[in-house]
Amino acid sequence: MKIELNGRKAVVTGSTAGIGFAIAEGLARAGAAVVVNGRGEQRVTDALKELRRRFPNAEFSGVAADLSTSEGSTLLADQIDEADILINNLGTAHINGFFDQNDEEWLDLFQLNVMSGVRAARQFVPGMVKRGWGRVVFISSESAVNIPKEMIDYGMTKTAQLSVSRGLAELVGGTGVTVNSVLPGPTRSEILGNWMAATAREQGITQDEAEQNFLNTMRPTSLINRFTTTDEIANMVVYVCSEQASGTSGAALRVDGGVLRSIV
Known part of the structure; x- marks a missing residue:
């Protein structure tokens, strides 16, 4: 299978390192123009420098914006007016004690892990629908199904991503836009x-x-x-963004190393 995304523009949130960076690499390798996002200017600059070194013929741009806030999401929207591919990868996790956490910590994580993707989808998906083609991928986690007792708030946000992803897939059904989630394991x-x-x-x-x-x-x-490696996660994401994956939408696709024991 040869995946080609020439002429497609991809926005990958939280892509200065880790899984997001590997996804940016994979999409660029397939021919997409990639927008890199991170919270700080230096992180974005460093990521762009390395990506351009690895893929000198690819097209990259960057937006430094804190997408956990509405202001940061507006900044992204102001700089990037449309995209064919949206990867909602931004997120974090912290080991914590349920009984020690306060409301603010819960709400901050929800803004970062969930609302960043909601806002980005509101910005870019209507244009995809209008053009009749698009790919949206939410990077969730096996923790969305196996809620970790040491990170209940994180598990909650990853379950919420599955709900948003499936609901959005229902909303844009039949338009040529697909929406899926990918569930990495450790x-x-x-x-x-x-x-x-x-x-x-x-x-x-x-x-x-x-x-x-x-x-x-x-x-x-x-x-x-x-x-698993970040490249293994990226491989699934790149496939889901391809023309070949046009029959897959509303799915929660695992790259969890078999951690989840359910057969469906």
Whole structure:
């Protein structure tokens, strides 16, 4: 299968590192013009520099904006008027105690993980519908189904993404626009990778050993028995954005290493 996205413009939120950066790479490799987004100017500049080094013939642009706020989302909309592909990747997670969290922490995470994607979809999807073609992908998590007791707020936001994604797919059905979610499992991304690296240093073990301990204790149902890579997540996303994936919409597609045990 040869995926070609020549002539398509993609916006990838939260794409200066980790899964988002790998998705930006994958889409550029397939021929799409890619808009990189991050919160700070320096992070965006550094990501663009590296992407242009790797893909000198590709088209990249960047928008530094905090999409957890309506002001940041407006800034993105002001600079990018339309897109054919929208990847709602922006998100974060924090280990926390349910009984210690306050309302503000819950609402802040909801704004970042959920409302950033809602606002971006409101901006870009109407144009996709008008043109009769578009791809929207929400990067959710296996934690949307297996709610982690140490990050209940995170699991809640990832479940909410599945609801938004499915509802939006229903709304634009029959227009040529597809909307799907991708559910990564434990991934050696910037956030989780850094956490595992710090854990390894504290315990005097290697990062591979720290990751294995995490799987054994926190995700023992993993079938691949390792963390997935950011490229493995990106491969699924690029396929979902392709012409070849035109028959897939409203789906929650797993790249979780088999952590989720349900068969549907």
